Amino acid sequence: MRTTRLVTAALLTGAALLGPAATALADTPGASPSTDPAASPSGSSGTEEEAAPTEAGTAFRTATAIRQGQAATAAASTGDYLYWMFPAAAGQTATAKATVTLPDQANRHGAQTWQIDVYDGLRRRQPCVSGDRTVKSPDSGPSVTLTCTLRTVRPIADTRSNDPLPGAYYVRLTVIDLPADDLGQPFKAEVLATTKDAGGAHSEGGELAVPLTPATQPDALAAPEGGWTSGWWSDRWLWTAGGGVLGALAAIGGYTLTRGPRRSSARVPSQGYAGPPSGSRDAEAYSRH
Amino acid sequence: MITKRRLAAGLCGLAATLAAGLFPASAAADEPTAQEPPKIDLVLDVSGSMSARDVDGKSRMSAAQQAFNDVLDAVPDDVRLGIRTLGATYPGKDMKTGCQDSKQLYPVGPVNRTEAKAAVATLRPTGWTPIGLALRGAAQDLAGGDATRRIVLITDGEDSCGQPDPCDVARELAAQGTHLVVDTLGLVANDKIRKQLSCIAEATGGTYTSVQHTDQLSSRIKQLVRRSAQTPPVVSKAVQGSAQCGNAAGITPGVYTDREEFGQHRYYKVAVTDGQELRATVSVGADRAVNADYGVLLRAVSGEGQELVRGSDAGSGRTDVMSSGLRYVYPEKDTDSDDAPPPHTVCLEVSNSFSAPDAVKRTPGLPVELTLDLVDAPDEAGDVAAFGLGRGWVLLGVLAVTGLFAGLIWGWLTRWRVAVWRSN
Numbered sequence: 001m002r003t004t005r006l007v008t009a010a011l012l013t014g015a016a017l018l019g020p021a022a023t024a025l026a027d028t029p030g031a032s033p034s035t036d037p038a039a040s041p042s043g044s045s046g047t048e049e050e051a052a053p054t055e056a057g058t059a060f061r062t063a064t065a066i067r068q069g070q071a072a073t074a075a076a077s078t079g080d081y082l083y084w085m086f087p088a089a090a091g092q093t094a095t096a097k098a099t100v101t102l103p104d105q106a107n108r109h110g111a112q113t114w115q116i117d118v119y120d121g122l123r124r125r126q127p128c129v130s131g132d133r134t135v136k137s138p139d140s141g142p143s144v145t146l147t148c149t150l151r152t153v154r155p156i157a158d159t160r161s162n163d164p165l166p167g168a169y170y171v172r173l174t175v176i177d178l179p180a181d182d183l184g185q186p187f188k189a190e191v192l193a194t195t196k197d198a199g200g201a202h203s204e205g206g207e208l209a210v211p212l213t214p215a216t217q218p219d220a221l222a223a224p225e226g227g228w229t230s231g232w233w234s235d236r237w238l239w240t241a242g243g244g245v246l247g248a249l250a251a252i253g254g255y256t257l258t259r260g261p262r263r264s265s266a267r268v269p270s271q272g273y274a275g276p277p278s279g280s281r282d283a284e285a286y287s288r289h
Numbered sequence: 290m291i292t293k294r295r296l297a298a299g300l301c302g303l304a305a306t307l308a309a310g311l312f313p314a315s316a317a318a319d320e321p322t323a324q325e326p327p328k329i330d331l332v333l334d335v336s337g338s339m340s341a342r343d344v345d346g347k348s349r350m351s352a353a354q355q356a357f358n359d360v361l362d363a364v365p366d367d368v369r370l371g372i373r374t375l376g377a378t379y380p381g382k383d384m385k386t387g388c389q390d391s392k393q394l395y396p397v398g399p400v401n402r403t404e405a406k407a408a409v410a411t412l413r414p415t416g417w418t419p420i421g422l423a424l425r426g427a428a429q430d431l432a433g434g435d436a437t438r439r440i441v442l443i444t445d446g447e448d449s450c451g452q453p454d455p456c457d458v459a460r461e462l463a464a465q466g467t468h469l470v471v472d473t474l475g476l477v478a479n480d481k482i483r484k485q486l487s488c489i490a491e492a493t494g495g496t497y498t499s500v501q502h503t504d505q506l507s508s509r510i511k512q513l514v515r516r517s518a519q520t521p522p523v524v525s526k527a528v529q530g531s532a533q534c535g536n537a538a539g540i541t542p543g544v545y546t547d548r549e550e551f552g553q554h555r556y557y558k559v560a561v562t563d564g565q566e567l568r569a570t571v572s573v574g575a576d577r578a579v580n581a582d583y584g585v586l587l588r589a590v591s592g593e594g595q596e597l598v599r600g601s602d603a604g605s606g607r608t609d610v611m612s613s614g615l616r617y618v619y620p621e622k623d624t625d626s627d628d629a630p631p632p633h634t635v636c637l638e639v640s641n642s643f644s645a646p647d648a649v650k651r652t653p654g655l656p657v658e659l660t661l662d663l664v665d666a667p668d669e670a671g672d673v674a675a676f677g678l679g680r681g682w683v684l685l686g687v688l689a690v691t692g693l694f695a696g697l698i699w700g701w702l703t704r705w706r707v708a709v710w711r712s713n
Binding site: 023055058059060061062075076077080081107119120121122123124125146155156159160162174175177180181183184185186200201203204205206208209210212214215216217218219220232234235237239240242243244246247248249250251252253254255256257258259260272 | 330386475478480486490494496497498499501505510515516519521522532544566568569572600602606609610613616618631658660662664665666667668669670671672674675676677678679680684685688689691693694695696697698699700701703704
């Protein structure tokens with residue numbers, strides 16, 4: 001009886017302790033942070049209402065800095081290469097999205113293929129793990145939408161790797177294929193960079209001394225809300241601490257399993273170590289205790 | 290979760306403050322402090338064909354004049370603006386004379402709006418279209434100083450003079466000086482004009498726009514003027530790399546420009562001390578018609594000739610630039626002696642695999658932009674996981690089972706010991 005109670009108590013405590021870890025597990029790696037205002041800081045929720053840029057850069061050197069969640073617009077001519085840059089911190093999974101409002105239907109002579117390329121702060125091309133980064137527009141249709149989701153940013157990586165690191169990310173938008181007649185037509189573009197917190201599974205050690213911000217525009221890019229690093233906290237603390245508690249409880253449980261039947265007899269040394277313990281005596285001993 | 294975010298925000302805020310404290314210092318160290326105001330020259334075609342009435346029912350000339358008035362009203366105060374014409378004075382048939390016809394209408398400087406507008410109002414469509422000559426003239430108008438320069442060419446016709454080829458002139462001009470960009474606006478959309486104007490734009494990293502309406506013309510020129518007002522915060526320095534590592538030019542953190550021909554490679558030398566991280570970025574521009582497949586390679590080679598790390602990229606199709614970058618860390622070493630060890634020599638090799646059809650000029654080479662940064666070595670973690678912490682159900686299972694076994698063994702041991710004690 002007592003053993004059962006102890007084990008039940010142990011399990012309950014374990015469950016209570018694991019509760020937060022389990023919920024943390026449930027909400028961190030998923031999509032919930034995108035609905036979380038703190039995870040996707042934007043112009044609207046920021047303290048100072050800052051107008052979104054309406055111009056884009058035309059080279060890496062002149063890339064327009066935007067913030068996460070800020071929808072930047074630009075007007076340009078087809079054939080132009082437009083550049084923006086946004087910050088991404090360790091532990092974030094960034095997605096760049098561009099919407100191109102194509103030139104007037106009347107001035108188009110065929111399909112156009114648009115593409116976004118994302119480069120890190122060292123202008124190394126970053127692969128898109130998902131999203132449509134190259135989109136062929138239908139002959140008709142007013143706009144195309146391009147997306148590119150990057151790998152999760154790591155706090156540090158081997159110098160021989162191309163892994164994404166905290167710092168600037170350039171977005172280059174251009175038309176890569178179009179009928180020659182359609183060059184130089186006016187189009188509009190909107191670019192939005194959003195990030196998701198990748199959660200404890202991507203919580204890693206190490207830190208760059210300085211984020212990979214471009215040397216060509218040293219002060220242009222503000223750190224993302226929450227800084228360049230993901231901080232000391234991660235749900236790994238809960239998992240590890242929970243594991244420790246679970247281990248301790250299991251140890252107590254195991255110990256009790258070996259001791260349980262003996263305890264009542266040990267309480268009555270005068271009777272010596274004789275006879276198997278019975279349920280009633282156990283209860284009696286417990287009540288006396 | 291809220292606590293987590295606050296804590297994280299607090300820590301990161303501290304980090305950001307520290308970083309902000311570090312940044313301006315390092316930026317100020319390698320950059321000229323005062324910058325000259327940017328210069329822009331508007332080059333307007335006043336050739337005879339500008340009298341054609343096909344822009345919103347008005348003549349091309351009056352559309353351009355109206356756009357210029359709008360633009361002059363909107364010029365930011367810190368921009369030095371000038372106006373140059375081509376084909377404005379000689380109405381005759383003599384090609385030789387007609388092709389020398391380009392003059393400065395309004396000198397590059399702070400804009401007096403009334404004067405400038407009055408000057409533009411006098412223009413009447415007249416002569417030939419010597420674009421190459423006008424571009425050279427515009428470059429002279431903008432000459433002197435370190436300012437960023439932009440030429441906006443507004444024309445309705447292809448070059449009617451042939452020599453010098455405007456596209457080659459544009460590339461020459463871009464190769465000569467610092468950051469000269471030519472943006473072109475075509476008032477007529479035919480194949481030849483488009484090819485020529487986009488070639489000029491491409492040669493200098495500028496843009497080409499095909500104009501159909503007056504408001505489009507004025508808004509585009511205004512946008513280009515605004516763009517010129519946004520000068521890059523760091524001025525680049527010209528440097529010449531060499532074919533071997535040994536005699537390469539030494540560079541310090543900053544932004545550099547160079548030219549590299551097809552199939553050529555360039556070396557630059559960098560001194561890196563222990564405890565520093567080298568960061569280098571290279572962009573090779575495709576400023577002319579190049580073959581479809583291309584690439585760029587940046588290698589860091591040690592003084593002894595061993596490759597340390599490389600960055601590369603390759604591509605296919607339409608592009609303005611090919612970029613790659615690398616980082617390399619020399620970790621801090623524990624030394625007993627007080628004198629610092631000599632810095633390591635690292636050679637950066639920039640090579641490209643661009644190629645071009647035979648008809649394309651080889652010189653000057655493709656524009657290369659190299660940026661170099663030296664920062665402190667990163668804080669490497671001993672364990673990949675944050676603080677070596679664990680995560681996941683397997684971890685919990687292992688800990689629970691280990692605990693259970695430990696408890697059982699301990700319990701049995703105790704029981705056995707008590708039994709032994711009792712029996713004695």
